[in-house]
Amino acid sequence: MKFLIEYIGTIFKSLGSLWNGMRLTLYYFFHPKEIHTQQYPDNRDTLTLGERFRGEVVMPHDENNEHKCTGCTSCELACPNGTIKILYKNVVDETTGKKKKAIDEFVYHLGMCTFCNLCIIACPTDAIKMSHDFEHSTFDRKSLTKILNKPGSKLMKGVE
Amino acid sequence: MIDKEEIEDLTQAHEEDFILNVGPQHPSTHGVLRLKIKLQGETVTHIEPHLGYIHRSIEKMCEASSYRNFIYLTSRMDYLSAHMNNQACAMVVEKGLQLEIPKRAKVIRILMSELTRLASHQLWWACTGLDLGATTPFFVGFRDREVILDIFDETCGSRLTMDYNVPGGIMFDIHPNFQKNVHAFLKGFKKNLPEYHQLLTGNVIFQNRTKGVGYLSPEDTISFGCSGPTARGSGVSCDIRKWQPYDGYEDVQFNEVLETAGDCYARYLVRMREMEESVKIIEQLIDNIPEGDFQAKTKAVLKLPKGEFYSRVETARGELGVYLVSDGTSKPYRMKFRSPNFSNLSALREIAVGGKIGDLVANMAMLDLVIPDIDR
Ligand code: SF4
Ligand code: SF4
Numbered sequence: 304m305k306f307l308i309e310y311i312g313t314i315f316k317s318l319g320s321l322w323n324g325m326r327l328t329l330y331y332f333f334h335p336k337e338i339h340t341q342q343y344p345d346n347r348d349t350l351t352l353g354e355r356f357r358g359e360v361v362m363p364h365d366e367n368n369e370h371k372c373t374g375c376t377s378c379e380l381a382c383p384n385g386t387i388k389i390l391y392k393n394v395v396d397e398t399t400g401k402k403k404k405a406i407d408e409f410v411y412h413l414g415m416c417t418f419c420n421l422c423i424i425a426c427p428t429d430a431i432k433m434s435h436d437f438e439h440s441t442f443d444r445k446s447l448t449k450i451l452n453k454p455g456s457k458l459m460k461g462v463e
Numbered sequence: 464m465i466d467k468e469e470i471e472d473l474t475q476a477h478e479e480d481f482i483l484n485v486g487p488q489h490p491s492t493h494g495v496l497r498l499k500i501k502l503q504g505e506t507v508t509h510i511e512p513h514l515g516y517i518h519r520s521i522e523k524m525c526e527a528s529s530y531r532n533f534i535y536l537t538s539r540m541d542y543l544s545a546h547m548n549n550q551a552c553a554m555v556v557e558k559g560l561q562l563e564i565p566k567r568a569k570v571i572r573i574l575m576s577e578l579t580r581l582a583s584h585q586l587w588w589a590c591t592g593l594d595l596g597a598t599t600p601f602f603v604g605f606r607d608r609e610v611i612l613d614i615f616d617e618t619c620g621s622r623l624t625m626d627y628n629v630p631g632g633i634m635f636d637i638h639p640n641f642q643k644n645v646h647a648f649l650k651g652f653k654k655n656l657p658e659y660h661q662l663l664t665g666n667v668i669f670q671n672r673t674k675g676v677g678y679l680s681p682e683d684t685i686s687f688g689c690s691g692p693t694a695r696g697s698g699v700s701c702d703i704r705k706w707q708p709y710d711g712y713e714d715v716q717f718n719e720v721l722e723t724a725g726d727c728y729a730r731y732l733v734r735m736r737e738m739e740e741s742v743k744i745i746e747q748l749i750d751n752i753p754e755g756d757f758q759a760k761t762k763a764v765l766k767l768p769k770g771e772f773y774s775r776v777e778t779a780r781g782e783l784g785v786y787l788v789s790d791g792t793s794k795p796y797r798m799k800f801r802s803p804n805f806s807n808l809s810a811l812r813e814i815a816v817g818g819k820i821g822d823l824v825a826n827m828a829m830l831d832l833v834i835p836d837i838d839r
Contacts, residue, residue, distance in 0.1 A: 313667070316667055317667040317668065320665050320666045320667045320668075321666070321667075321668075323661050323662075323665060323666070324597070324599065324661065324662045324663075324666060327599065327603075327658060327661060327662060328599050352616070353613075353616040353617035353618075353620070353638070354617075355616075355617065355618070355619070355620035355635070355638070356616060356620055356621070357620045357621050381531070381532075382532075383528050383532035383533070383535055383536065417535055417624070417626075418620075418621060418624075418626075419535040419626045420620060420626060420634065421531065421532065421535070424634065433620070
């Protein structure tokens with residue numbers, strides 16, 4: 304008899320706890336405003352990311368197609384996994400007429416980047432920064448190797 | 464893929480024995496862990512974890528990178544406690560350099576650690592629910608975790624592998640909205656925590672599946688080197704934050720959560736109450752972040768003196784130890800990580816053998832394993 308009462312008691316207790324959980328589920332079912340889910344990618348236009356968000360490394364250019372990278376390789380040395388490679392060329396300085404080194408290609412292997420921000424911190428001239436673009440998937444692995452300086456770009460005047 | 468040793472194992476098996484592979488792609492192992500289980504009927508008679516499916520030789524990679532760089536590899540060990548891993552590594556370098564970091568950096572580090580712990584426990588809670596057959600907790604847990612991840616996103620720049628520690632402090636100052644957002648999170652979370660208990664803790668099915676299941680004695684806990692909530696569920700006091708306070712934990716008031724039952728339910732309760740303690744720590748510090756620098760001045764190239772250095776932190780899963788041998792150059796001579804999950808996994812045999820196969824999932828869930836941390 305005692306066993307039976309206990310058994311039936313457990314059934315009611317279980318039903319009670321089940322209802323407890325289900326009540327919450329039903330609450331959210333009828334209060335869709337309190338749900339936090341975002342409808343990505345439909346909300347691409349309204350998506351807001353933190354200003355420090357690390358998407359990928361980019362090199363901003365101004366309207367004269369000039370960048371601030373002097374080719375000092377601080378970023379290349381700071382990078383933990385060899386993501387950045389800087390190739391040089393010789394250019395003639397317009398004012399003094401002397402030959403000097405300048406960057407030819409700033410090669411960035413996106414596929415190897417861990418987004419640690421060390422290169423950005425290391426750069427003395429703030430020539431590179433993190434963009435907010437995070438949709439990196441691609442069908443071709445080659446497209447992950449990027450050249451950050453635009454073709455024909457030059458060093459900005461006054462940046463040493 | 465069956466190797467020779469396994470064939471021997473299989474031939475030695477008793478006729479009624481049944482050998483079962485769980486993993487490496489089983490959802491309840493939360494990663495690429497493979498368990499070889501010997502069953503007699505429904506009873507587990509032997510468990511053998513097989514590792515190596517996600518080995519990336521992080522220790523060796525650390526030896527090839529400089530003292531500034533190796534920190535960021537360790538985010539990929541226990542990715543749910545990425546900040547604590549980074550903190551341990553930054554601390555070991557600071558110990559070598561005998562660098563005192565600014566008060567502000569310390570407080571922000573603790574705040575971030577506790578937020579990471581909360582996020583990690585919330586994820587664990589969500590997945591535990593799912594493992595044991597409840598779907599709603601999964602979404603409820605992720606809902607609150609999302610708020611923390613947004614805070615990380617704003618201040619650190621990324622959501623999971625935050626990479627916020629540098630030798631000498633933290634990478635940038637906190638975002639102006641940081642305090643406001645943390646307050647908003649705390650308010651929401653304190654309102655939601657009873658919901659957690661309502662959904663899972665009080666559920667009779669959940670209690671029946673965890674109470675008295677997977678007993679781990681305090682003696683075994685110590686002999687296997689378990690730490691974190693796994694050990695504290697068996698009544699072994701091992702909180703590094705209490706025993707060897709680092710980065711200013713000595714100045715905050717909080718209790719070490721201990722349960723003595725040693726079963727799955729006890730481990731569950733430890734984590735749930737740890738969340739409350741984390742909230743307490745954050746509440747004490749969030750309005751008292753001291754002014755000043757957030758980073759100590761360091762040289763561009765760090766060189767540690769010859770010698771051995773060790774630092775330990777309490778991650779969300781237990782004690783992480785970082786052992787570093789320096790030969791005086793700019794790269795570590797030897798790195799060794801003592802990861803909490805590896806030791807906790809070794810106790811799985813003690814916990815699950817003798818129990819039913821159905822309870823294995825509950826046992827695994829309450830160990831809260833992160834496999835990349837085991838393999839490194
Ligand atoms: S973010 Fe880190 S990994 Fe990526 S290029 Fe910069 S330093 Fe290298
Ligand atoms: S990006 Fe900055 S750190 Fe890198 S080479 Fe150019 S100037 Fe130097």
